[in-house]
Amino acid sequence: MNREEKEEEEEEEIVCLDESFFINDNYQLTTFTFGSQVIELLCLHSSSTDFDLTGQLVWPGAMLLNDYLAKNAEMLRGCSIIELGSGVGVTGILCSRFCRQLLLTDHNDEVLKILKKNIELCVSSENPNCCAELAAENFQQSSIPFLFDTVEHLLHVRGGQCKFILAYISRAKTIDSLIMKQAADHGMRIVEVTGTRSVVANLEGVIFEVTLQ
Template structure:
């Protein structure tokens, strides 16, 4: 039988294991990666595969972001001179592309680790040969459904936004109500339906497919599929929706 000192030492080791657990799962081995969308070439730090846990899906570029960026690069006129807020920005690939056309881009995420890499990518573009590409580009913390954080953003950017963007952000059924609650608050700042939410959606489950449509309807929003945007993304089907009040 071990002594009390032995037992305390073992318990201390257990505590150390718990403290170190999160850092064990966090992968920050980012690689500078080049992406091309039409005539636009972006270089971003990102992971090549997902971290295992702790809600760090935002560390890599997801198929829906590729779908949305392809659409935006082909329809850049909708971005010209606009003010945009992106939900679930991750490493910032969509927001940074938009900064080449928009007057102001606010990229948001709720995860502190993801916000670190998001800010690094903003700094990377601020130091580029074309600093005008990052004019008005900023990152803010935003957890969907968090009224305080939403209010802080709307106070800071009091004019509201012309477009709300989201790329591949519908993963968990439990988050969809909070997502549309947030979208509704952001859309209502601009009266007369002047603000729209553009969602690049990738189908992974039929229950989620119907939930996105029904949740928009519950919030009294019109959700339409943009013509010609339904396509194969990897081995999945993707589509771009336009959502408005």
């Protein structure tokens, strides 16, 4: 085999994979019911291979939070709301039916695409007066210290006149402790909402309200 033939063979062995090879965007229109509220949106039922695309799914924490918000919708009326890590937008879309202004955020461009589609599908037709915006956040949902950094900043900006609602699904005792430690380290008071502890997808979950001390 001469040099030219060898180079051609090596070129043939090089495989270039487009990033779309790793991304599943075969979204399904799915119906969710929270109390009297019915939401239809696009989502996956299993995540893409990219670990950073967990926002394509509706997770147990969102189900827990939406059940709580649907039962306590009055607390949303007239409020301005920001959701950190909106994913496909199931919680934001529910909030849009009651709140005055809404800001949905996520840090992943692929997730932002499906979030935008769901906003166009649901929010614009249900509540045209609701301001639903997208903001790309440099925010890793799995990083608890970064989450509390962001929450502390937002609470201070509003002069302590708002609160952070956290739907927490317990997966490990170390994470449970870290949540409490981060709240304390950031000068926050974290209180379990009475009657919200329940089992979701075989995991124990609870709603916390977090405010500045």
